Amino acid sequence: MRNESKIIEFIPRLRRYAYALYRGNETAADDLVQDCIERALRNMASWQQGTDLRAWLFTIMHNLYVNQIKRMSNGPNFVDLNDDLFAGLQGRADNHMLLRDLEGALNTLPPDQKEILLLVTLEGMSYREVADIMDIPEGTVMSRLSRARQQIRKIISGEVVPHIRRVK
Amino acid sequence: MMYETPITTSDLHAWLDGRLSEQRQEMVEAWLAEHPEALREMRDYQAIGLGLHTLYDHKLVEPIPDRLVIRRSRQLSQRVAAVVAWIGVGIVLHWAFGGFNSSETQQLVDEQLVGPARFAHYVYTTDKSRPVEIKGSDERQLVSYLSERLRTQLKAPDLTARGYELTGGRLLPSTNRMAAQFMYTDKSGNRVTLYIRRIASVDSEAVFHFSKHDGINTLYWIEDQFGYAVSGGVEKHDLLQIAEITHLQFHTKK
Incomplete structure (x- = not known):
């Protein structure tokens, strides 16, 4: 008990x-x-x-x-697009808009990258813990984490237009 | 400057997540000092991390919805159903009253952590002439002094993402131990304090407890033989975000 x-x-x-x-x-x-x-x-x-x-x-x-x-994943999975997504990360006055951008950008990530970023960031887990949970090598955790952060940053800073991700 | 081993992308992320050895951490920091573009990138990643906390941490203090624990419990065995019901009660009590399960533990934590933290918050945040002993501008000195006296490696959490700057801190006598107090102030002059002291006799748990008294909200938790209390006149939700950042910055220091 x-x-x-x-x-x-x-x-x-x-x-x-x-x-x-x-x-x-x-x-x-x-x-x-x-x-x-x-x-x-x-x-x-x-x-x-x-x-x-x-x-x-x-x-x-x-x-x-x-x-x-x-x-x-049998059907297509579309990511919502909205205009807020394209504004810059730095120097934004409206914090709420920035957070919406962030949430939008987070949801363009493939599920595994999203999980890794959330476990490391929100839960403060070590790469080893995340690797064990997801049953993948630690090196893979690190490379996907890096890709996840890069993608979010690029989208928020307006460097890339988020593409609509389709799950095959 | 020469580096024994090149700094990799993995190093940078591990630095960000506080996963490097002290030696490697220093190397990465020296490297970043010479690479402003990479440093800017890391700062953005930090902002992303704090943004995720801001987006989602409110789930940590939300009451657990009934349907989560009730809907399918009838299908479970009686024993399991009892546990599920107990979970519902436990969470409600937990967040409604914000205490420990054992009243003995609660009393000890109140006497040694929550009470002194709240009073110290009141005494020094209202002190106009000398709120802190060592100013935030001398952060390094403040942290090393308090770490030495409490015989542990402390740090002054970075709360700038929540709009709070480090005002400074001081050493305090607590009921039977020494305590450290860090004070932060935002642009409107609101102050929050972080109070830390050793509490060896209470087990670590991954739970924030909440207490409100005399208009001061306090979120507190026990981790690795230390008690932490974040106090302020601000909303519970704001305090939680500060507590979560603090918890994270201490937790990932190793």
């Missing part, structure tokens, strides 16, 4: 992550968190006492997210 109650502490973090992944879609985000919690509770026995519970929960979350992306 005590182990299970520890999950509680991480629910706000899981919600923040899901909310960012689903570009502010509350329903989709909380569905993902709910699936994650339920799966975690069912499989609590497979979590090894003393290991990192946060990493375990985020691994479950990642797997659920990837499955969902696969299911959705």
